Amino acid sequence: MGVMQIPRRVDYALRAAIYLSHQDPERSCSLAEIARHQGVPRKFLEKIIQNLIRGGLVKSKRGPDGGYALARSPGEISFQNVIEALEGPIAVNVCMSQHLSCDHLPRCTMLGVWNEIQRKVVDVFARTTLADLQRSPCQALASSSSLSSAA
Amino acid sequence: MGVMQIPRRVDYALRAAIYLSHQDPERSCSLAEIARHQGVPRKFLEKIIQNLIRGGLVKSKRGPDGGYALARSPGEISFQNVIEALEGPIAVNVCMSQHLSCDHLPRCTMLGVWNEIQRKVVDVFARTTLADLQRSPCQALASSSSLSSAA
């Protein structure tokens, strides 16, 4: 079950970022607070957030009453930013990653298809920011037409 | 490297199906022939093709001079058919798979995004058939605009 499925850690990172986007940006949220609200294992989340810090998306404050806050405004943090802070560049097939060389060239007829998927996926992740989720508390059944422009 | 990357076995299955789509449908292609032409490990490919057979996409002929051929015309075999024969239903996040239940509901604001990605990915895989690849031997640098209609 689940080809092309995003890993849990990415889901957790996005949850954390979204949580922070709802808070006062001046306030530091402790790890425990975020973990509790999002239902994510505390220590695992800690490691994940370090990636967001190294990626410049989150800033931290140490010491008592320390914690985390977004380093930029929610409108300036895209899903792609979060995902790539953890995973590096998105590549739906191996031929999409390493400098466009496919060892089965020049006869691989699939490249166009991978290209199209890649483009569409990255497009959604790039255009969707944390700010886009701040309204709409639950859109479980919506088919998200409001988020996408026509490709 | 490679979040949301399709596994090698899916790539191999598609290669094999595409290879068969180029052959005379009455002729049986041996495993060795397919493996050689597509540069896929022979025994691994054998196991993969069994999935395609169980999925009704490929038929086999046993005995000397036996082999494999497509069970339907190339225009009636989509990427989605091949992928799901191996992997089961496509689900870009866990909440997309198990009967639309996300344990963080009703507050998960991401569902709309996953939904959109899911829809776009499945759309491409569903609309692309083996017949679409029979012309265009190499479209490495094309951005595949001919394959997609506007979403």
Add this chain to the structure above:
DNA sequence: TTCAAACCAGACTGTTTAGGTCTGGTTTAA
């Protein structure tokens, strides 16, 4: 100044998946 609440860093671990391989069948044309 010392305590403790918080973050930081990296080693470690158990389970699953990926990507194959191996062994031993069964079918069937020559």
Add this chain to the structure above:
DNA sequence: TTAAACCAGACCTAAACAGTCTGGTTTGAA
């Protein structure tokens, strides 16, 4: 009756996944 081919499933190794553990360092406050 042989051998070329497919069939079926157990097996294997390495990596990835999802966490946990241990032991730091920083810093506000008593």
